[in-house]
Amino acid sequence: MPTRTGKLPTIDTKRADKLVMALMAVPGKSGQEAAVASIIERELLKAGAKRSWIFRDDAHRKSPFLDRGGQCGNLILKLPGTIEGPRRVLMAHMDTVPLCVGSKPVRKGTAVRSADRNTALGADDRAGCCTILTAALEILRRKLPHPPVTFFWAIQEEIGMNGVRYGAISKLGNPMRAFNWDGGACNQLRLGATGSYSLEIGIKGLASHAGAHPQRGVSAVAIAGIAIADLQRNGWHGLVAKGGKRGTSNIGILSAGDATNVVADRVVIHAEARSHDPAFRKRIVAEYKKAFARAVKRVKNDQGKRGKLSFKALHKYESFRMSERDPSVREAMAVMHALKVVPELGIANGGLDANWMTARGIPTVTVGCGQRKPHTVEERLEMLEYLTACRIALNLALGNGA
Numbered sequence: 001m002p003t004r005t006g007k008l009p010t011i012d013t014k015r016a017d018k019l020v021m022a023l024m025a026v027p028g029k030s031g032q033e034a035a036v037a038s039i040i041e042r043e044l045l046k047a048g049a050k051r052s053w054i055f056r057d058d059a060h061r062k063s064p065f066l067d068r069g070g071q072c073g074n075l076i077l078k079l080p081g082t083i084e085g086p087r088r089v090l091m092a093h094m095d096t097v098p099l100c101v102g103s104k105p106v107r108k109g110t111a112v113r114s115a116d117r118n119t120a121l122g123a124d125d126r127a128g129c130c131t132i133l134t135a136a137l138e139i140l141r142r143k144l145p146h147p148p149v150t151f152f153w154a155i156q157e158e159i160g161m162n163g164v165r166y167g168a169i170s171k172l173g174n175p176m177r178a179f180n181w182d183g184g185a186c187n188q189l190r191l192g193a194t195g196s197y198s199l200e201i202g203i204k205g206l207a208s209h210a211g212a213h214p215q216r217g218v219s220a221v222a223i224a225g226i227a228i229a230d231l232q233r234n235g236w237h238g239l240v241a242k243g244g245k246r247g248t249s250n251i252g253i254l255s256a257g258d259a260t261n262v263v264a265d266r267v268v269i270h271a272e273a274r275s276h277d278p279a280f281r282k283r284i285v286a287e288y289k290k291a292f293a294r295a296v297k298r299v300k301n302d303q304g305k306r307g308k309l310s311f312k313a314l315h316k317y318e319s320f321r322m323s324e325r326d327p328s329v330r331e332a333m334a335v336m337h338a339l340k341v342v343p344e345l346g347i348a349n350g351g352l353d354a355n356w357m358t359a360r361g362i363p364t365v366t367v368g369c370g371q372r373k374p375h376t377v378e379e380r381l382e383m384l385e386y387l388t389a390c391r392i393a394l395n396l397a398l399g400n401g402a
């Protein structure tokens with residue numbers, strides 16, 4: 001690959017290694033990213049970043065999640081270019097799932113795991129944070145010539161991509177290329193991801209004494225049972241495949257009733273529906289609504305009274321699909337080829353920060369950095385892959401794939 005510098009720059013692997021070991025050990029589930037953000041900021045300043053290049057936004061106050069009580073907003077480092085070229089953004093999320101709190105990273109062969117077998121490691125996505133941090137530090141310390149480049153550490157990805165959804169995207173400086181590092185192998189390029197609704201379904205029944213006169217009650221549990229059986233029987237629960245379209249749905253939480261001797265007068269259900277196809281995703285949601293509405297009609301008490309349904313569908317994120325000819329995808333592939341990494345193109349069945357980046361006008365390709373089995377106690381980080389990801393990130397930051 002012809003690069004601007006003629007040869008590919010390398011990274012300080014010892015430093016990159018130390019950074020990720022340190023950052024994975026810092027507790028910071030969604031909403032509690034302050035400690036991680038200040039470590040990153042300190043490293044940037046130490047390496048020579050000007051204070052005026054660093055921004056914190058107030059995404060945590062704009063997001064309705066966590067009652068607007070997150071500790072801090074997104075962290076952004078915006079470097080003016082020293083050479084010409086389109087601005088690029090490199091990003092990763094700072095939060096982890098709660099299972100990572102208490103992680104004690106230890107090396108086992110080529111991988112790192114948590115010594116505490118009850119916690120996940122937190123490589124998702126501290127490895128991503130350190131991948132782009134390493135790139136930023138190399139540029140700052142060695143004063144490498146670079147096009148305009150923004151580094152973006154986002155908050156609250158794991159609970160709905162809130163950092164990107166509610167963040168000050170205008171502070172990124174209109175990037176024309178966008179790269180996101182999140183869970184997966186270092187050669188993985190995700191060009192798209194599914195979209196999702198979250199559903200909150202409430203059923204209000206009628207309480208009565210379950211022993212003395214159950215016939216006077218309307219059981220919300222019975223209504224829920226009928227509706228769920230209906231969805232399951234007709235193929236709308238779990239893996240949904242109809243007429244060539246595919247999606248998934250899941251009833252994940254169901255809470256109901258207060259006592260065994262009272263006909264249950266309330267059920268609250270939390271569910272989700274996903275599909276890459278927006279129309280089909282809407283259809284799944286509509287089928288849920290119809291099934292519950294039908295079930296409400298089928299249960300009545302001895303006076304003909306029925307229960308009531310409330311049905312809320314929140315659009316969590318939209319699906320997207322980038323072309324292989326998208327300039328960000330092309331640059332990522334070019335840099336991988338130059339580093340002798342064979343790119344593996346795919347799409348994700350979960351949401352990514354890239355969903356909201358794309359929805360907010362910045363199509364973003366997502367790359368892995370060596371994480372395996374995220375969100376489980378078996379999570380590990382393949383260190384060689386992580387270091388490769390750091391090299392990929394640095395070269396993308398330098399515009400070497402262009």
Ligand SMILES: [Zn+2]
Nearest residue numbers: 124125182183
């Ligand atoms: Zn992640």
